[in-house]
Amino acid sequence: MSETITGVSTRDIRFPTSRELDGSDAMNPDPDYSAAYVAIRTDAGDDAVGHGFAFTIGRGNDIQVAAIQALEPFIVGLPLQDTLEDLGGLWRTLVHDSQLRWLGPEKGVVHMATSAVINALWDLKAKRAGKPVWRLLAEMSPEQIVDLVDFRYLTDALTRDEALEILRAAEPGRAQRAAHLLEHGYPAYTTSPGWLGYSDEKLARLAEQAVKDGFTQIKLKVGADLQDDIRRVKLARDVVGDDIRIALDANQRWDVQPAIDWMRSLTSFDPWWIEEPTSPDDILGHAAIRRAIAPVKVATGEHGQNRVLFKQLLQAEALDIVQIDAARVGGVNENVANLLLAAKFGVPVCPHAGGVGLCELVQHLSMFDYVAVSGTMENRVIEYVDHLHQHFVDPVRMRDGRYLAPTTAGFSAEIHAGSLAEHEFPHGPAWTR
């Protein structure tokens, strides 16, 4: 008897984070971290449910839910095993549906909906395989991995054959690197000290704590007021000393020349990178900023809409650091494309995380990258924010400023039932109290 995907349900889950100013930055003063949260059920009788989500920051999470619901008819009734065996094929079906495609194409709410559904299916696939997603991916053959990727619009920068070459070159060391990863984890940096809404005292205290906790890189939000930034970055440098990297994040606040000018005022504090100095769409703008402020690095990508943008950022030499996000582009499949593009161009991937559940998801992608794609952790760090992990069934585990490799089967995406009930919008107790 063949097994079937029997149901997709989507819920509007919101955490009232704006009450504490956690997550405040120059563009996002009062986010309520939210998830349009998907559960995919089957009739397989093994209790495995696939979980995934799109991350938003409050208003509009209901639009995101509506977009995911528009994908439900494409999923319900599919044969379970064939679907999980060919997630590359399903990805193409969802993304190339011509009517839904018009609403992007391949960007915004509809693309994030694809991400939620595809990631939930990866969670389901990994649970059924009894492996964490990073390991499931890292044990696939190069041919299976490239089949996940839609090379449409990529072939002027990366062909299927070139991708195969990259993956085959990394094959011999896989077992050794997986063992190293399980023993030592993957390096992280922390954004916890640097939110704009925090006082200088809180910034200093959290920066000091970050160093004690073993982090070798911290990140500060900048871009609202130059004098404040000079004071805050100097304070952070004084607290952490010269050996700790300080990354800065402007969250898209500036135009091109103002970004250059502002950063020149902060260069004396030796910042490691500036993140999102301008519009995430502005490939040429990032390239101009990068040329002007080197050796300070330019990082971007958390709002990168799809692989076509990442391709161009790399072609234009517009960035030093590729910041993939687990839930904005079309899920695992498109991020495999982004990892392969970054490897082709030799640019390190340092994922965006934080929010709700983004750390849980994206760690799997960096670990897959280390084991089976780039084969290195050099100059690579995953963002870490110490926030909302208690809501997850399989939360990230940190030790000495490093992510420990997940060992539980799945994508670490599942939220506790109690947390869902508490934070369902608008009728959960967190919102009616």
Add this chain to the structure above:
Amino acid sequence: MSETITGVSTRDIRFPTSRELDGSDAMNPDPDYSAAYVAIRTDAGDDAVGHGFAFTIGRGNDIQVAAIQALEPFIVGLPLQDTLEDLGGLWRTLVHDSQLRWLGPEKGVVHMATSAVINALWDLKAKRAGKPVWRLLAEMSPEQIVDLVDFRYLTDALTRDEALEILRAAEPGRAQRAAHLLEHGYPAYTTSPGWLGYSDEKLARLAEQAVKDGFTQIKLKVGADLQDDIRRVKLARDVVGDDIRIALDANQRWDVQPAIDWMRSLTSFDPWWIEEPTSPDDILGHAAIRRAIAPVKVATGEHGQNRVLFKQLLQAEALDIVQIDAARVGGVNENVANLLLAAKFGVPVCPHAGGVGLCELVQHLSMFDYVAVSGTMENRVIEYVDHLHQHFVDPVRMRDGRYLAPTTAGFSAEIHAGSLAEHEFPHGPAWTR
């Protein structure tokens, strides 16, 4: 007593166009042209209602409706006159709402929702002023016009002062050009012969008819099958002769090198432009194609997500023709930015139209461009598709292959009440029959 915006209502209107294969192309085989249709009401007692819409091609029009509804709380209760006096300010309020912005930013469903609402307010403003939108815009001072524009992310290519200069340079000839426009209209080209689903016989017949109707340019869809395209383009060239321009449209079908190869196979039929040869996001790809296939021109923009993309297409010399769409970017205000960018770089604007109501809307923008921005119609044509105009209260009027300037107050965006009732999805008679 101050007047107020009292209500916004949004309806899901769909036309079952896929039954006739009108609108079929290489990427969109079966579109049902649809509008997420907005009406904005006031307590002014003058019966003026503002109409606007986002255009989609079927599935997902409900997501688009949900996105517009998310903007309603920002609009209802606003003071009427102050709001209409400062639509630039309202645009910023909508687009920079940090929580909704996360869902783009400035792209996709949420940005198209802004477009629908902003365009509806322009319809309302123009109705209250007793003028068509093109004239209302063209009678504003240069200072008022630049106040409509959000220059964020543009200043490395176009500053407010540069925009003012462009507008001031065009000021002296405004009255003369408005008179010329009213007498002669604005040139159009027609896409009606060229849909992929049509037989050769229908293509030839409609191409011949287009020339008889006075059009000097037609457009054919290409990109599904090379041998078919060679036969169809040759047939069209044989029918229309050497003096009629034949534009081609691939609707994003190709990667970069395939686009170049395919177009080289069609060069002998002297195509005027190739439209959307690849992903609408691929600035560098369009630039590479353009370098390779000159003197055939490259046109794109109907899926251009926002002014940041248009800025880069121009900076990278990626296109010869800027194809604005009236309802994809953030409405009139962002299209004023796009017109100013195109004028700065000296590239002609030939708008995308067709769909449902896109001709009605975008004619106003080209006419404003002629009167008050670029000051010329040279090498400029507005797309025309002879389809669904009967549903509009103030439909476009064509004469000898030219759009006649609208004289009715408003944005020509209003759909007949009977058409709305007939086509409301899913319960209107057009869908239940």
